[in-house]
């Protein structure tokens with residue numbers, strides 16, 4: 001990161017915002033960040049909230065920056081990269097966060113070998129609790145992967161994977177926050193159904209998820225071992241676990257990851 005002068009974001013949407021917030025929180029100078037974003041509303045929001053300079057011209061952005069983060073929807077990749085190929089000279093590194101889109105497709109759109117790192121972050125980056133997987137493209141240098149690692153470590157944890165595993169990462173941690181939000185909401189609904197006030201139920205459900213996740217991470221114990229410690233023989237929890245098994249929670253979550261993985265493959269075309 002020390003060698004990076006300026007980071008430019010092609011697209012200033014939700015995920016770009018989460019990374020920008022992480023970088024600023026990690027003491028990366030906001031004056032060395034630049035965003036190219038076509039929406040006036042998003043431009044204003046990013047400028048007002050983070051003091052980051054936002055422009056509307058992707059070509060100007062690529063000219064100005066040595067590290068570019070491609071953060072548009074996969075479906076608009078062609079339009080977003082149109083006219084940029086000749087600007088991606090050897091001194092530029094591209095980090096793509098696009099779901100499904102492989103580094104060879106990005107090279108095709110940029111008309112040849114380019115230094116590319118593919119990343120799959122997730123929105124908890126906004127609160128410094130992100131999970132990002134990275135893989136290098138064929139022409140990335142070892143230092144490029146380290147640069148990407150440092151960048152995403154400002155937003156949470158980083159795992160290195162093979163490019164062939166990126167769709168599965170998307171299905172698990174990329175899309176995963178949405179599954180967890182649904183689980184939190186459903187648990188809170190369960191509490192409300194049993195008579196708890198809505199706010200109390202939501203607070204208890206959220207902290208239960210957070211606490212259980214921290215226990216898995218900090219104890220290093222298998223989740224099944226930790227679950228067994230909650231299940232008293234003949235007690236309340238094992239009765240609930242029976243309901244979870246009857247409802248197919250485990251199979252449903254595995255199928256959710258499979259569907260998102262498949263959709264990621266489709267988006268890559």
Ligand SMILES: NC(=O)c1ccc[n+]([C@@H]2O[C@H](COP(=O)([O-])OP(=O)(O)OC[C@H]3O[C@@H](n4cnc5c(N)ncnc54)[C@H](O)[C@@H]3O)[C@@H](O)[C@H]2O)c1
Pocket residue numbers: 010011012013014015016036037038039042058071072073074076079080081097098099120121122123174175
């Ligand atoms: N949101 C997530 O949870 C998440 C997680 C991991 C990866 N991703 C990936 O991140 C990318 C962005 O997702 P998002 O949720 O931030 O989407 P988003 O719609 O919030 O952001 C995309 C932004 O790109 C802008 N844009 C559209 N056309 C453009 C162009 N030609 N040039 C420059 N900017 C343009 C849009 O105005 C928008 O602000 C996607 O490829 C997605 O697969 C998203």
